[in-house]
Amino acid sequence: MISFTGEHILSVNQFDREAVERVFTIADNMKPYAARQKRTTVLDGAILGNLFFEPSTRTRVSFGTAFNLLGGEVRETVGMSNSALAKGESLYDTARVLSGYSDIIAMRHPQAGSVAEFAQGSRVPVINGGDGANEHPTQALLDLYTIANERAYFGHGIDGLHIAMIGDLKHGRTVHSLATMLCLFKHIKFTLISPKDLSMPTHICDIIVNSGHELIVTEQLEGIVEADICYQTRVQEERFETQELANQYRGKFRLNQQIYTQHFKSQTVIMHPLPRDSRSEANELDNDLNSHPNLAIFRQTDNGVLVRMALFALTLGVENTISDFDQEVHWYSNKSKK
Ligand code: NCD
Secondary structure, rough: OOOOOOOOOOHHHHOOOHHHHHHHHHHHOHHHHHOOOOOOOOOOOOEEEEEEEOOOOHHHHHHHHHHHHOEEEEEEEEOOHOHHHHHHOOOOHHHHOOOOOOEEEEEEEOOOOHHHHHHOOOOOOEEEEEEEEEEOOOHHHHHHHHHHHHHHHHOOOOOOOEEEEOOOOOOOHHHHHHHHHOOOOOOOEEEOOHHHHHOOOOOHHOOOOOOOOOOEEEEEOOOOOOEEEEEOOOHHHHOOOOOHHHHHOOOOEEEOOHHHHHHOOOOOOEOOOOOOOOOOOOOEEEEEEEHOOEEEEHHHHHHHHHHHHHHHHHHOOOOOOOOHHHHOOOOOOOOHHH
């Protein structure tokens, strides 16, 4: 299992429950830094190579923010056309070169397996920020960290959770990684809701069943009233062969206040990895839930910074020395009041 220092983070399969809980403990320690109550320069002089060859807002920026909050600097390469990959350079060569310029690399790429291939050429740790429809391990960790916090609020742990995952479960890497990681816990009930053609890949369903968890696969929202978490997703239109194929699923599964009231219990927490598709013909998660106290989507995005700080600290071996480099915050900040 993963011991973190100097290691790549490519897949949720590297984690056992103890490793997940270790990340959560360090993430908790990061709160005063993210809330700007104090700052640290523990990674002063370190460089993150942030390589994003697919669209990204929160993953890319929260990786960068997390590194900055630990005192390090961020160098970004965004978009395939701006890199030598567009000239036919192999992932291996790009990795050899860019790892000479950075202490650690975060990378997203449209092809499944590409980040692992890149890591083989890298001389520094590589963190997978999403490889095609395959995996998104840091999102799974931040989702699970959010679930742990939301559950704690109601006096529960992750064990015994009932999660409903809704939407494009075939192409959604976030649900692949989250479902797999949840299997490290006990007595999880999965209700997977999607059109047949967009259902969860068999190898993930096998992991769920073979690790003794309960699995319900359905095309209907009915019968999920007792779910603790409703994890809504976007139809991954960019992964369909043609736009026409994608269009037939647009708006198929919507969640709004009326549907929430009809199908979920009053304590059900609503999650979404974001971005949500807010075009009226899609609108999988309606704005009329924006002020609902159980809407956790922006707690997820805030938690992304804490979890990514923890992963950087662990991977670069500074998790126990962060507070040795504490500094005061000199500017006005109301972040901790939110
Ligand atoms: C997701 C992704 O890129 O896989 N977003 C994210 O990283 N938070 C989900 C999506 O794009 O729908």
